[in-house]
Amino acid sequence: MKILIVGGGGREHALAWKCAEPPYVDKVFCAPGNAGTAREDKVINVAISPEDLERLASFAEEENIALTIVGPEAPLVSGIVNAFNARGLKCFGPTKEASVLEGSKVFTKDFLHRHGIPTGKYKSFSDISGALNYIKDCEFPLVIKADGLASGKGVFITSDLVEAEGVVRTILSGNKFGEAGSQIVIEEFLDGEEVSYICMTDGYHCVPFASSQDHKARDDGDSGPNTGGMGAYSPAPLLDSDLEHRVLEEIIYPTLSGLREEGKLYKGFLYAGLMINSKKQPKVLEFNCRFGDPEAQPTLFRLKTDLVDACLKTLEGDIGELQLEFDSKTALGVVLAANGYPESYQTGWSVKVAEKASGLKDLKIFHAGTAVSGDAVVSTGGRVLCVVGRGDNVREAQKVSYKGVDLVESSNLFYRTDIGYRAIARLKSP
Numbered sequence: 001m002k003i004l005i006v007g008g009g010g011r012e013h014a015l016a017w018k019c020a021e022p023p024y025v026d027k028v029f030c031a032p033g034n035a036g037t038a039r040e041d042k043v044i045n046v047a048i049s050p051e052d053l054e055r056l057a058s059f060a061e062e063e064n065i066a067l068t069i070v071g072p073e074a075p076l077v078s079g080i081v082n083a084f085n086a087r088g089l090k091c092f093g094p095t096k097e098a099s100v101l102e103g104s105k106v107f108t109k110d111f112l113h114r115h116g117i118p119t120g121k122y123k124s125f126s127d128i129s130g131a132l133n134y135i136k137d138c139e140f141p142l143v144i145k146a147d148g149l150a151s152g153k154g155v156f157i158t159s160d161l162v163e164a165e166g167v168v169r170t171i172l173s174g175n176k177f178g179e180a181g182s183q184i185v186i187e188e189f190l191d192g193e194e195v196s197y198i199c200m201t202d203g204y205h206c207v208p209f210a211s212s213q214d215h216k217a218r219d220d221g222d223s224g225p226n227t228g229g230m231g232a233y234s235p236a237p238l239l240d241s242d243l244e245h246r247v248l249e250e251i252i253y254p255t256l257s258g259l260r261e262e263g264k265l266y267k268g269f270l271y272a273g274l275m276i277n278s279k280k281q282p283k284v285l286e287f288n289c290r291f292g293d294p295e296a297q298p299t300l301f302r303l304k305t306d307l308v309d310a311c312l313k314t315l316e317g318d319i320g321e322l323q324l325e326f327d328s329k330t331a332l333g334v335v336l337a338a339n340g341y342p343e344s345y346q347t348g349w350s351v352k353v354a355e356k357a358s359g360l361k362d363l364k365i366f367h368a369g370t371a372v373s374g375d376a377v378v379s380t381g382g383r384v385l386c387v388v389g390r391g392d393n394v395r396e397a398q399k400v401s402y403k404g405v406d407l408v409e410s411s412n413l414f415y416r417t418d419i420g421y422r423a424i425a426r427l428k429s430p
């Protein structure tokens with residue numbers, strides 16, 4: 001059987017590695033993949049852009065691909081699943097219509113409101129003067145978001161009126177975000193701790209992945225600018241069974257039924273970004289129509305179930321009995337990013353990993369922005385590697401990960417030194 005993974009980041013390396021495991025899988029193609037996928041057993045990189053939907057579909061037809069799994073949001077929002085389905089090809093992810101849940105923050109806030117699903121208070125605007133008038137009476141901090149896809153750069157937490165006015169003008173003037181900035185959501189600031197709730201769904205049932213939490217801020221102590229994610233761990237002790245029950249009953253199932261009522265059957269990975277307040281009430285911050293990155297790296301490192309089989313069953317609607325099984329150990333991933341990330345950064349730096357790393361069973365180094373250059377590996381993106389360690393608890397997993405980080409040699413990378421600190425603080429023994 002042949003599989004195709006669309007994308008070339010750390011999440012896609014984890015997906016490709018996991019899909020290559022079953023003995024009945026002969027080849028996993030990764031479009032375009034990275035230096036990590038290039039070196040993985042059975043995995044072959046293909047130089048096709050994740051945005052080139054028709055070329056990807058033609059490749060899948062020619063190679064007789066049994067299952068395509070889409071990593072990033074952009075091709076999903078552009079309709080890759082529709083393009084594949086039109087040719088009778090199996091593609092794991094929501095359709096263009098259902099991916100609007102990530103593609104438009106205005107749609108999602110209105111949808112949550114229509115279906116009584118808990119989220120922060122908000123108002124949306126397309127005109128600068130209406131927005132400026134509204135924020136005059138708002139409390140700060142105040143959150144302002146561009147409507148469309150902005151690679152994690154379209155959310156601003158503003159602390160006073162002057163800053164908020166600047167953000168409103170920047171987004172709605174259309175210069176910085178283009179069409180994605182034609183509307184904005186202005187939203188109350190929610191206090192609490194974030195958790196990523198990720199599941200597989202056929203549009204009716206929900207099969208949860210193990211819980212996970214990521215660290216979105218660039219610097220230690222969750223400070224500094226927002227990034228795509230500087231590290232993540234699984235499980236997240238914050239999500240106990242009571243809270244999970246609430247998340248399913250108040251958020252996930254009403255979302256799936258609301259989407260069905262609106263003619264948008266949702267199949268694929270569904271990622272709810274949740275804020276949990278001090279009373280343990282969950283509220284939706286956002287939905288993503290894909291797996292999280294870097295949540296995928298530690299979560300899939302723990303997954304024992306055959307992911308290819310689980311995706312095929314989900315697409316066939318045969319999900320009722322499906323359960324995902326996870327290693328009881330904790331996994332924790334530390335992202336190594338290029339100096340300057342998430343703002344401007346340089347690429348083309350050599351990245352070396354000591355050979356010893358591949359022999360350690362509790363360590364896995366997933367690549368993200370890397371490419372093979374002759375015999376060497378060079379950086380090609382902002383997030384370059386995600387070093388995942390596994391241990392009996394989060395403290396042990398953290399130790400393994402940071403020892404793994406020491407096996408990486410590159411002069412232009414930085415990383416946070418405190419990934420998992422909230423979960424470590426929750427451990428009972430010192």
Ligand code: AMP
Binds near residue numbers: 189191
């Ligand atoms: P989003 O892409 O909407 O999840 O926003 C990116 C990040 O901004 C989230 O992961 C939060 O850390 C933060 N954020 C977004 N909305 C809010 C909010 N209403 N209150 C507090 N933080 C928020």
Ligand code: GLY
Binds near residue numbers: 214228229288293295
């Ligand atoms: N880790 C955040 C995301 O995947 O959007």
